[in-house]
Amino acid sequence: MSSTFYFYRLGKRRSEQGFSLMELLVVVAIIGLGSMLSVAWLGSGNSDNRLRGVAHQLAGEFRLAGNVATSRQQVIGWQPVADGYQFMSWQPDGRWQPWGTNSGLAPTRWPLSVQPERSPLPSSETALPWLVWWPDGEVLGAQLTLNSDTARQTIEVTALSVSLLDGSHE
Structure with a gap:
């Protein structure tokens, strides 16, 4: 057949x-x-996995910010905003300006409800961003904790590395 x-x-x-x-x-x-x-x-993944994904993405963007600062010889800052975060660059006229969208450091909205915390707390008398990368490789780092409804994820930013403190290192 x-x-x-x-x-x-x-x-x-x-x-x-x-x-x-x-x-x-x-x-x-x-x-x-x-x-x-x-x-x-x-x-529909649980919020812990989704927050871990947000933390991995943010850690990658922090590494990119360090690379952009050294390659373009610019001071780059990171600051949370109302519903997300933005990267900024220090201008010669003495002010911070939001970074453009062409370098991969575009302003970003949190994909889920996230409340960031910084440790040590930022000084209230300065207008510095929470994190800053200088062209010579120096970093004003901190531990950044992302809080969602039921999960927490901490990212540590230092001059040497960007690490997720749940035991995995990027």
């Missing part, structure tokens, strides 16, 4: 070979359903 089907397919004209529109639609629908389910599954 299968050899008959094989010869039948070979005997078709060129215009009759290939997949029908219905077969292609079924395949596209299956792929769409699978990707929709995987996105829903990944998005």
Whole structure:
């Protein structure tokens, strides 16, 4: 039976070979359903895993800020804002200016409800950002704790490294 089907397919004209529109639609629908389910599954992770992902992303951006500061010879700062955070650069006229979006250090909104804390606490009499990277590799570092509803994640920023303090080192 299968050899008959094989010869039948070979005997078709060129215009009759290939997949029908219905077969292609079924395949596209299956792929769409699978990707929709995987996105829903990944998005519903517990807040601890989601906060850990935010901390990993932020640690990567902190490393990038250090690299940008040394490669572009600019002082770069990081500051939380109402619903997210932003990177800033020190200007020759003596003020901080939000960093542009073209370097990967764009202003970012927290993907979930996050309350950052800095240790040691920032001085109230200065307008310095919470973290600062200088072109010579110096860093005004700190421990930054991200708090969500049920989880905490701490990032330590020093001149030597950026570390997640839950035991994993970046």
